[in-house]
Every structure is written in structure tokens, then in C-alpha cells.
Amino acid sequence: MDTVRLVFDAAGRVLWAGLLLGAGLPVVFALGVRMLAGAEDTVGPDGTVVSHRPSAVRRAVAWLCFALVVFAVVVGLLVIIGAGTGKVVSFEHGWPTLVPKS
């Protein structure tokens, strides 16, 4: 059954890509949220609530995480546009470009 073998080959590739992106991107995004959240509010000695702003390093890491997710969204948009126009996304130049389906 060649069809069954072909399907399992393709499903395996989708599983790996799915794990890398589908689990990886939410994790990266969550890391960004975690970095931006800073420390929990604390109550000062005089009873006022003190918020702690995250440090510059944490904020930089957070925005790096979000930038990575935005880049992935752009690649996702290209995949959709490719599906509509009969093209595929190619990474041969290092950055994503749309090329005609071979």
C-alpha cells in the first residue's frame, strides 16, 4: 500500500513541523508574557500596594519573543496567500519568499 506509506511519511513531517511551531510558538509567546509580567505586586510597610516594573533586560527578552512570533505569523500569511495563488513558500534565500509550485 504505497498510499498508506506516503500518508504516514507526510503525517510524520506535519507532526515534527507542528511540534516545532505549534508547541514552540505558544511557549515562546508565554515566555514573553512571563518576562513582561515582572514580579507580583507586594504590600509595602505602610500598607500601600507596590507594583514592580520588569527590568530592561526582561522587557527586551519579552519583545524579542513577540518579534519571533510576529515573524512566524508573517510566514503563516505567506503560506495562506500561496495556497490561494498556487505558490509555495521557499526558504532558499534564508528569508521566506513565494515561488511558483514546481
Add this chain to the structure above:
Amino acid sequence: MTAALFILLCVIGTALLFDFTNGFHDTANAVASSIATGALAPKAAVALAAVMNLIGAFLSVAVALTITNSVVKLQNDDGTPKSELMADNGQALLLIILAGLVGAILWNMFTWLLGLPSSSSHALFGGIIGATIAALGGHGVKWVGDGSKIDGVVGKIIMPALLSPLIAGFVATVGTWVVFKIVGGISARRSKSGFRWGQIGGASLVSLAHGTNDAQKTMGVITLALIAYGSWTQTDAIPFWVKVVCAFAIAAGTYLGGWRIIRTLSKGLVEISAPQGMSADGATASVILSSTHLGFALSTTQVASGSILGSGVGRPGAHVRWGVFGRMAMAWATTLPAAGMVGALMWFIGDRLGGYVGAGVIMALLAAGAASMYVQSRHHQVDQHNVDEIWEGGQKVRKAPSRVA
């Protein structure tokens, strides 16, 4: 009006109605988790999904007319109908398509009534396969491909249907588990506002991809009917009006919101918190777009359902309602044969009565079936006001709507 023209008009009308059901049946895939977590208000969520579907449908520049070739042998390799189906303005082919579409619509409405997310594409192919078997016999169906590429009912429908929820479920389980390790310490308020944008982005991508993929199928079906009738000859383009009406039909269906199905996916399967919703949406969008990119198209419905299920499995202490999942799996397994049986029955009726009468009776049966299911749905109405009521052991909303329109 000739009988062939009458059947053609019936095909166009039912194709657009199918496109409309395709819209409301699949709204939940994109927006269920956003509604569950409150990232988007119910009406705002379906409005976003509708706009994205509309844009996606218009992105469909290269529409493949060989839409049915992977499962049935009605068309040549270039997309034109087989010559033996072309007599009398293609009446034989038009009747097969009409019967198949009616089977698909009735099954879509039945599963919507039960609040079950079944695949609209599988219903469409099931209906056409059933009508083809009735008209041409089992050899009219391509059960497995020739082995050179993924093809046939087994390769294109049955195996992807089995594998999609497993793949998406596993991906979302892993993602959710790690996400909860990372955000464990931060307050619910902060995590909710942060994850909101992740959810909206994921829902938008899924809706856009849905508009591009699913609207194309109806565009291909209508253009195939026009070619069979003889009023269109190009195989590398579709009439512009077909694109416009299909795009608006799927967007209108999406905006209507299949609230019964949204309720099952957002409240029934598992209680969804913000980090979970973001993980599920990320998994759905990534798995669908990876599969598109790798040329192994998966069903959006099964991927989205699998992701939400996985987000429940991966969250420590979450309660997954496996009974609800069992009902969904039953619907997935029966979609193809059930839509096929209705499609076959419709073809027999249309063929025995013939011409105007045959197509007219099929349309009357469709109207009667759709109307009775709509009336049935009014007994336990689910809409944007009560879609997120707590799940007290079932689809039916026991309490009065908490908000007033």
C-alpha cells in the same frame, strides 16, 4: 427553460447554500477558544472570523477545477467533465453534483443541530462519492491512489481524518504543558491580557486559511457545473461572479455563527483558561499551515477539535469530558458514509423521476429537511447570549440567558 438549465440553477443554489453551512459549521474552529476565555466577545469573534473568511476567499486566485479528482472519476486530468457525462448539456454530471450537495447540506445541518463539529469537506466529498456510486457504481470512485502521490478516499479523507486529531492533540498537549510550567506564577489577570493577542492572532490566521481553502471548493464545484452545462470553457480560470458570491456566502455563514458547535468546543470538551486557549489556537494555526505547506491537507475541524482536547490533556488538573469527545469522534466516523447515503438516495430519486420533476423533488426534500431541523433547533436555542453558560452536563442551556440583547 430547459431541464438542464433548471438543474444547473439548482446546483448553483445548493452549492451556495452548502458554502453558507460550511461557514457557520466551521466558525467554532477559529473562535471557540477565544470566546471561552473572553479574549473576544462572542459577536466580535464571529465578525472577525467572517471578515477573515471573506478576505481569504478573495485571495483564491488559482482555483483548482480538479476538485473532485482525488476521490471520484467524474473529471479528466485538466478539470473538464468526462465526455460520457456531457450528453444533454451535462445533465448526468449536474444531477450527481446536485444530489451530492444535498447530502452534504443535510448532514451538515444535522450535525449542527446536535452541536457536533464534523468536517464540511468530508460531508461534501461524502455526498458526491455517494451520488457517484449510485450513478456509476463503485468503479466511479477512486478508493486508493496509484501510489505516486497521496490520493483517493483512503489517502485524502480516511487516513487524514484518523491522524489529524492525534497530531493536533499531541502538539497542543505538549505546548500547553510547557506553557503552564512557564506562566505558573503570574496572576490570572496579567496572563489573560497577555494571551489575548496570541489568541486573536491565531483565530485570525485560522479564519483566513479557512476562507482560502474552503471557499475554493465551492467555486470549483460551481465552475465545474457551468462547464458541464456549456456556459464556461476555460479550465484555468473561474468566472468572477462565482468568486464574489462564494466569498460572501461563506462569510455570511461564518457571521451567523454556528453557536451550537461553538458551545460544544468552547465549553463542552474542556474548560479553557487563557494560556490554554493561546496554546490551542497556536497549535491549530501551526498544524493547519504546516500541513498546507507540506502538501498534506488536514481537516480544519479535526485539527481544531484535537488542539482544544490536547490543551485540556496538557493542563495539570484539567477535567476533559471524554464522553463529549466520543460523540464528536462518532460524528467524524459517520460523516462520509452518512452524507454519501443521502447523496445516493437523492440521486436515485432524481434519476427515476428525471428532468424538472426529479430536480424539483430533490430541492423540495432539501427544503423540508432543512426547515424541520431549523424548527427543531428553536426548541433549545443557542446563540451569542447563552453560548458561554456553564456546561451542566449537556449541550442544552438550562438557565435563561444571563445577558439581554
